[in-house]
Amino acid sequence: MSIAFEFATAARVVYGPGRLAEAPELARGLGATRVLLVTGKDGARAQPLREGLGRLGIVTTDFAVDGEPTVELAREGTARAVAARCDAVVAMGGGSALDAGKAIAALAANGGDPLDYLEVIGRGQPLTRPSLPFLALPTTAGTGSEVTRNAVLGSKESRVKASLRSPHMLPRVALVDPDLLQGAPPAVLAAGGLDALSQLIEPFVSARANPVTDALAREGIRRSARSLRAAVLEGLDAPRREDLALASLLGGLCLANAGLGAVHGFAAPLGGMLGAAHGALCAALLGATLEVNLHALRTRAPQHSALPRFQEVAELLTGRAEARAEDGIAWVRELVHALRVPGLGAQGLTDADVPTLVEKARAASSMKANPLPLTDSELRELVTRSM
Numbered sequence: 147m148s149i150a151f152e153f154a155t156a157a158r159v160v161y162g163p164g165r166l167a168e169a170p171e172l173a174r175g176l177g178a179t180r181v182l183l184v185t186g187k188d189g190a191r192a193q194p195l196r197e198g199l200g201r202l203g204i205v206t207t208d209f210a211v212d213g214e215p216t217v218e219l220a221r222e223g224t225a226r227a228v229a230a231r232c233d234a235v236v237a238m239g240g241g242s243a244l245d246a247g248k249a250i251a252a253l254a255a256n257g258g259d260p261l262d263y264l265e266v267i268g269r270g271q272p273l274t275r276p277s278l279p280f281l282a283l284p285t286t287a288g289t290g291s292e293v294t295r296n297a298v299l300g301s302k303e304s305r306v307k308a309s310l311r312s313p314h315m316l317p318r319v320a321l322v323d324p325d326l327l328q329g330a331p332p333a334v335l336a337a338g339g340l341d342a343l344s345q346l347i348e349p350f351v352s353a354r355a356n357p358v359t360d361a362l363a364r365e366g367i368r369r370s371a372r373s374l375r376a377a378v379l380e381g382l383d384a385p386r387r388e389d390l391a392l393a394s395l396l397g398g399l400c401l402a403n404a405g406l407g408a409v410h411g412f413a414a415p416l417g418g419m420l421g422a423a424h425g426a427l428c429a430a431l432l433g434a435t436l437e438v439n440l441h442a443l444r445t446r447a448p449q450h451s452a453l454p455r456f457q458e459v460a461e462l463l464t465g466r467a468e469a470r471a472e473d474g475i476a477w478v479r480e481l482v483h484a485l486r487v488p489g490l491g492a493q494g495l496t497d498a499d500v501p502t503l504v505e506k507a508r509a510a511s512s513m514k515a516n517p518l519p520l521t522d523s524e525l526r527e528l529v530t531r532s533m
Contacts, residue, residue, distance in 0.1 A: 151356035153403050154313060155293045156282070156320040161395065163384070166323045169236070169283060170198035176279035176318050178234035180205045182227040182254075184247040186239035187212040191285065191326075195238055207232060211239065214307075214417065214424065215246040216300045217260045223250040227278070234279040240338070241289030241424070244282050249297040251277040252315050260299060265511055266308040267301055273312040282317040285326040287390035288338025288425050290345055290398015292320035298414070298424075306418035306506055324384075324391035332378045336485040337425030339374040339390055343478075344428045345397030346370065349404035351439070351455045352515040359404040366396035367462040371477075378485050405515025408435045408507070408528060415506035420494040429487040433479040434531035438524050439517055440471055452517040491533040500529050 160168065173181060181199060183206045185192045199206050207230040209223050227235065227250055235254075237247025253260060255275045261268040282292035291297075296311040327335075349355060350363040373389035382390075401410075412435075413427045420427075436456070443450045453471075460474025461467055495503070504525045507513065513520075520528070 149356065151358070151403070153358050154295065154316060155399055155402060156317040158319045159293065159395070160319060160321045163323060163325045163388075165321060166195065166283065166326060167198070169195055169281065169321055170202050170204070172319050172321065173199060173204060173234060173236055173281055174202050176234055176281065178204055178236075178279060180207070180230060180232045180234075182207050182209055182223070182230065182232040182235045182250060184209050184211060184223065184235060184237040184239070184243050184250065186210065186243050186285070192238045195236070195283070199236075209250075211243045211246045214242045214300055215249065215297070216302060217264070218302070219246060220249040220253060220260045220299055224253040227254045232278065234281070236281045236283070238283040238285060240284070240286040241291045244284060244289065244291035245297040245299070247282065248277070248280060248291070248315050248317070249299060249310050251280040252297070252310060252312065254278050260310065263310050264299065264308045265311060266509060267304045267306060268308065273310070273314050276314045280317045281319045281321065283321045283323070283326070284394065286330060286334060286338045287327055287394035288341040290342065290394050290401060292317060292322060293395065293398040294402040300418050304418065307414045309511065322391055322395050324387040327382060327387045327391060330382065335382065335390070336378045336487060337423050337429060338394070339370060339378070340429035340432065340482065340485070340487060341425035342390070342394040342397040343367070343370045343374065344409045344432045345401045345406065346393065347432070347436070347459055348407040348409055348515075349400035350459060351452045351517050352404045352407060353517055354405045354515050356404060359400045362396045363400050364462060366393045366400070367459065369393045371463045371465070375481060375484060406512040407516040408439065408513060408520060408525075411510040411513035411516065412503065412507045412529070414510050414512065415503055416490070416495070419499060419503065422493040426487055426493060427490070429482050429485070430490050430493065431528070431532050433475055433482060434528050436475045436478065437531065438520065438528040440475070442518060442520060442524055447518055450518065489533050490529065495533065500526060503529060
């Protein structure tokens with residue numbers, strides 16, 4: 147069978163401990179003179195970056211992101227960037243700060259409102275102009291947003307999350323410094339790490355998997371499997387920081403080029419409905435999604451090419467060549483339990499919410515890459531098993 151695919155990512159990926167120090171020069175290399183500096187709620191960690199930009203004569207305007215980004219926040223940040231005549235955006239923080247920065251860089255260059263371009267809840271118009279030059283510096287290991295072409299925004303009105311998506315939104319530079327993970331709370335490491343793991347497994351079994359993402363996913367799954375539990379429960383030493391940072395980066399590369407699946411198909415509407423952290427939602431969904439997909443494949447598509455991949459995932463997770471697909475699912479469930487990630491019920495989902503959730507999830511863009519389309523009955527079962 148012939149293979150056809152494309153692979154797109156940030157124009158430049160810079161990786162390594164201590165490389166945060168290179169960020170100001172990288173920004174100047176993008177032609178930046180006036181930068182919107184997007185951070186998390188506490189911008190203090192970005193002070194060395196702020197000072198480094200200042201030494202090069204680059205003017206910074208701060209924009210803090212408190213919580214996951216919304217349509218309203220994207221409007222506010224874009225207005226701030228335009229008013230300050232910013233010619234570049236630098237985002238340093240978790241996935242929320244990076245997604246906000248990507249959205250602002252795109253909107254500041256293209257004009258209009260986020261709802262002009264948003265998928266699902268917006269008008270879905272294409273972004274026709276390149277974003278402002280964008281430099282991404284992740285301080286968590288989870289979303290891989292530094293190498294993806296979309297930004298997820300929540301809508302309070304629609305109670306759902308949707309993406310701005312365009313090749314123009316790929317960052318010019320992704321700088322991944324594993325030392326920036328130091329000091330991350332265990333709960334943040336757990337949720338982010340499980341999000342990254344799901345973003346390695348889902349593309350590997352995806353309907354759009356390809357040889358390049360397969361190779362990256364295998365490497366990322368191995369690194370996550372050997373370090374995530376120990377990093378959360380025992381401490382984050384340098385080798386574990388490297389493994390988690392690389393797993394997150396590789397997950398971003400995989401999802402951007404092979405798609406995701408039902409975990410993220412549900413996580414997007416759940417985030418809008420519950421306001422819960424994205425990583426915790428993905429963690430609660432991962433085991434049940436693997437179970438339901440495996441059963442659906444065996445009963446409805448027993449010759450499907452994705453089936454052997456479930457066994458390979460089990461081998462990668464457990465480190466055992468004789469592992470069966472069920473062993474991998476059990477490994478995931480035990481990890482989620484060990485890291486104390488609550489089920490969807492504890493995160494606020496009720497039985498009455500399930501019909502609306504299934505309807506919204508069915509329409510989510512991530513569902514398009516699931517190994518096979520799931521029936522409404524299978525979707526409801528997936529949610530029930532995740533409660």
